[in-house]
Amino acid sequence: MILKNRIIATPTGDDFEEKAMGGAALVIAGHAIVEPGRSSFASPEEPYPFAKYEREETRKKVLKIHRGGAKASVEIFHAGQDARTVDYAKGPSALIRPDGVEVKEMDEEMMEETLRWYAETAASAKKIGFDSIFLHFGHGWLPAQFLSPHYNHRTDIYGGSIENRSRFPLRILETVRKAVGNNYPIDIRISAYEWIEDSISFEDVMYFLKKAEPYIDTVQISSGIDKIFEANVHCITTNLEEEMPNLKWAKQAKAELQIPVSVVSAVMTPAMADEIISKGYVDMVAFGRTLLADPYWPKKAMEGHPEDIVPCLRCSNCYHISSDHWNVGCSVNPRYHHQEFVPSEINLPKAETKKHVVILGGGPAGMKAAITASDRGHKVTIIEKQKELGGMLRFISKEAHKEEVQRLLDYYLTQIFKREIEVLLNTEADPELVKELQPDSLLIAFGAVERILPIPGVEGEKVQLATKAIAHPEQLGQNIVILGGGSIGCEIGLELAENGKNVTILELTDTLAANANSLYREALRQKFLLHENLHSLLKCGCSRIEEDVVIYKNESGEEKQLPYDQLILSTGLVAQRQLVESFYGICRDTVAIGDCVSPSNIMNANFEGYTAALNI
Numbered sequence: 001m002i003l004k005n006r007i008i009a010t011p012t013g014d015d016f017e018e019k020a021m022g023g024a025a026l027v028i029a030g031h032a033i034v035e036p037g038r039s040s041f042a043s044p045e046e047p048y049p050f051a052k053y054e055r056e057e058t059r060k061k062v063l064k065i066h067r068g069g070a071k072a073s074v075e076i077f078h079a080g081q082d083a084r085t086v087d088y089a090k091g092p093s094a095l096i097r098p099d100g101v102e103v104k105e106m107d108e109e110m111m112e113e114t115l116r117w118y119a120e121t122a123a124s125a126k127k128i129g130f131d132s133i134f135l136h137f138g139h140g141w142l143p144a145q146f147l148s149p150h151y152n153h154r155t156d157i158y159g160g161s162i163e164n165r166s167r168f169p170l171r172i173l174e175t176v177r178k179a180v181g182n183n184y185p186i187d188i189r190i191s192a193y194e195w196i197e198d199s200i201s202f203e204d205v206m207y208f209l210k211k212a213e214p215y216i217d218t219v220q221i222s223s224g225i226d227k228i229f230e231a232n233v234h235c236i237t238t239n240l241e242e243e244m245p246n247l248k249w250a251k252q253a254k255a256e257l258q259i260p261v262s263v264v265s266a267v268m269t270p271a272m273a274d275e276i277i278s279k280g281y282v283d284m285v286a287f288g289r290t291l292l293a294d295p296y297w298p299k300k301a302m303e304g305h306p307e308d309i310v311p312c313l314r315c316s317n318c319y320h321i322s323s324d325h326w327n328v329g330c331s332v333n334p335r336y337h338h339q340e341f342v343p344s345e346i347n348l349p350k351a352e353t354k355k356h357v358v359i360l361g362g363g364p365a366g367m368k369a370a371i372t373a374s375d376r377g378h379k380v381t382i383i384e385k386q387k388e389l390g391g392m393l394r395f396i397s398k399e400a401h402k403e404e405v406q407r408l409l410d411y412y413l414t415q416i417f418k419r420e421i422e423v424l425l426n427t428e429a430d431p432e433l434v435k436e437l438q439p440d441s442l443l444i445a446f447g448a449v450e451r452i453l454p455i456p457g458v459e460g461e462k463v464q465l466a467t468k469a470i471a472h473p474e475q476l477g478q479n480i481v482i483l484g485g486g487s488i489g490c491e492i493g494l495e496l497a498e499n500g501k502n503v504t505i506l507e508l509t510d511t512l513a514a515n516a517n518s519l520y521r522e523a524l525r526q527k528f529l530l531h532e533n534l535h536s537l538l539k540c541g542c543s544r545i546e547e548d549v550v551i552y553k554n555e556s557g558e559e560k561q562l563p564y565d566q567l568i569l570s571t572g573l574v575a576q577r578q579l580v581e582s583f584y585g586i587c588r589d590t591v592a593i594g595d596c597v598s599p600s601n602i603m604n605a606n607f608e609g610y611t612a613a614l615n616i
């Protein structure tokens, strides 16, 4: 199989068609269960993609990817002991799962049955037109369950040594190779490290890969375990983790194997991808969320316009599990997960009449609206009271671990600069000015303001707002108390602790970062554990701020005190409804967007900016 470039679109749900249009060479549709009724992780009824009445849909997946100009692959996936079954699941070792489902230790007969399904599924994938297959051997799924000492407690020839633990996974590969023949590409995904107790060692992974090499054509290096939350943050890393975390292992695999090696996870920019390929560290790069944020990433890179790529923030709002399905979306791509009602940026409906759109406030909501309205053919003016555009992004991008937000800010500023958008900086919007501009359409995007709780002593000199603390960390003393343990307070606390300060977070509720998605909360929890100088006091309310001590009440109502050099207020944001209302009545078409209506996040600001501009 010849690929047109070295970019693989790794499985991230069902939006593979646009990824193919965007220029990736190989698009992997994910996932196809191996064994009907026994291998799904979604539901016991998950359809088998090659069943008679599913084939037409599956064939469409192939054609959609081909239509976009990419080669098509499919992830072949067996959940093993974690299968959503109603009666029993099968895995390397017997157990009763927390949900009461029995996991049966696979005997020879069960193994044979599973192998038959692997053969059938692989052969069907080939027959239906996929150009290659991608076998999931990582993230704690069935083959990984056999490989990993965390799951495999057998004492027979399938357990114990790595030679034994490799035996069944190798039989899968042998079976699949036989089923698809020699001239058909087989790729596998493997976890180099599982990030749990009793994780498989990288040495063992390399042992297995060397044994697997005769059967496979390429391998993709990942890490972590999907089903175990602490380890899942390493499959799908947040911005709190380093970028390209799996590269160290992929490099070594590439050095020791003959077959091509790809790496996945947090490869963010074309420069990063170019570097690791040109240095010979890997042969191909696999992208997950970067292509959800911008499916046209490859084309933009290829055409020499990396500055037009919409950067992924690694917020993981796209990952259904982390939001518990409440609010799945992408911080920067309003279309992701909403394709049926949000048009693509490359396919924006042109405005029927050119209008003058005036936008008040140049934060993410205002900037996104400005770019979109301009692309639709409108004349756009932004009024911003600060000396720069960016809104809260100017502060967030100064924080540690927020390189992605800096990229987003750079992206917005570049895009505004590239268009004929009039920007009035250092200009506070007032109704008279807006009237003078005679807008046909007015978008209000003033953002929110930081909340100052009416606590005695809050006006004290040593009390600061979160944004001030972010902007001037050099002015902070050694002992810091943060009031409010939402994600903003936690991030500030983590950064200060990383810089050696003694930090205590006071939080009224029983959860830190309750507003964050669960994956991000877990990532923060793990980071907090690394710092002895970072403390949090839950269910504690601040009652008074004195010159050198903060007085708070703990869960039992006892009054306690904490000495401090600085107290940082991170107690939420408030909408600016009155200000917003004062701008209604000037222009018939007036809409308020983003935080000024209801404080939220970048995802909401971006979505509202985009859709408001679509409606003009």
Ligand SMILES: Cc1cc2nc3c(=O)[nH]c(=O)nc-3n(C[C@H](O)[C@H](O)[C@H](O)COP(=O)(O)OP(=O)(O)OC[C@H]3O[C@@H](n4cnc5c(N)ncnc54)[C@H](O)[C@@H]3O)c2cc1C
Pocket: 331, 360, 361, 362, 363, 364, 365, 366, 383, 384, 385, 386, 389, 390, 391, 392, 393, 395, 396, 427, 428, 429, 430, 445, 446, 447, 448, 466, 467, 470, 488, 573, 593, 594, 595, 596, 599, 600, 601, 602, 603, 605
């Ligand atoms: C410290 C902090 C950290 C955060 N971290 C994250 C994060 O990691 N991820 C995330 O998703 N969200 C985060 N948020 C929330 C996120 O920043 C906001 O939801 C988002 O910026 C809202 O966008 P917006 O455009 O509505 O408002 P803003 O970003 O607040 O922009 C509003 C703009 O309007 C301008 N303006 C206000 N009044 C006037 C006026 N009268 N005339 C002209 N201009 C005016 C302001 O100067 C500002 O530039 C954070 C918020 C804070 C405070």
Ligand SMILES: Cc1cc2nc3c(=O)[nH]c(=O)nc-3n(C[C@H](O)[C@H](O)[C@H](O)COP(=O)(O)O)c2cc1C
Pocket: 010, 011, 012, 013, 030, 031, 075, 136, 222, 235, 236, 237, 264, 265, 266, 267, 286, 287, 288, 289, 290, 318, 319, 320
């Ligand atoms: C929304 C979403 C869905 C995913 N679905 C799958 C899947 O079906 N199969 C799989 O092996 N990995 C899946 N993943 C993991 C990705 O393929 C990829 O390994 C991971 O996101 C890390 O790469 P990235 O940092 O480039 O996003 C998914 C990730 C996301 C964010």
